[in-house]
Amino acid sequence: MLETTETIMADLTNKQSENVPGRYYVDSQCIDCDLCRETAPLNFTRQDDGGYSYVFKQPTSSDEETQCQEAMAACPVEAIGDDGNI
Numbered sequence: 001m002l003e004t005t006e007t008i009m010a011d012l013t014n015k016q017s018e019n020v021p022g023r024y025y026v027d028s029q030c031i032d033c034d035l036c037r038e039t040a041p042l043n044f045t046r047q048d049d050g051g052y053s054y055v056f057k058q059p060t061s062s063d064e065e066t067q068c069q070e071a072m073a074a075c076p077v078e079a080i081g082d083d084g085n086i
Helices: 035-039 062-074
Strands: 024-026 044-047 052-055 080-082
Touching (some): 035 062
Antiparallel strands (some): 024 052, 044 052
């Protein structure tokens, strides 16, 4: 059986307006599961009125970068994106 890996992630054109500029963002697919906020609490927060997460601070250390990557990989609806810009 041949296994393929496909990278699916958030849609940059649908990112939440509260995301700060930079590499990581959350799009409109977020279901407010809290996983990213638990995984990378220094980078993700909740928009209380809308009930979704967004990036309020881009990573500034290797630990934060790792946590953001882990949050992106674990997101159940693939709402976290990496646009490649640093």
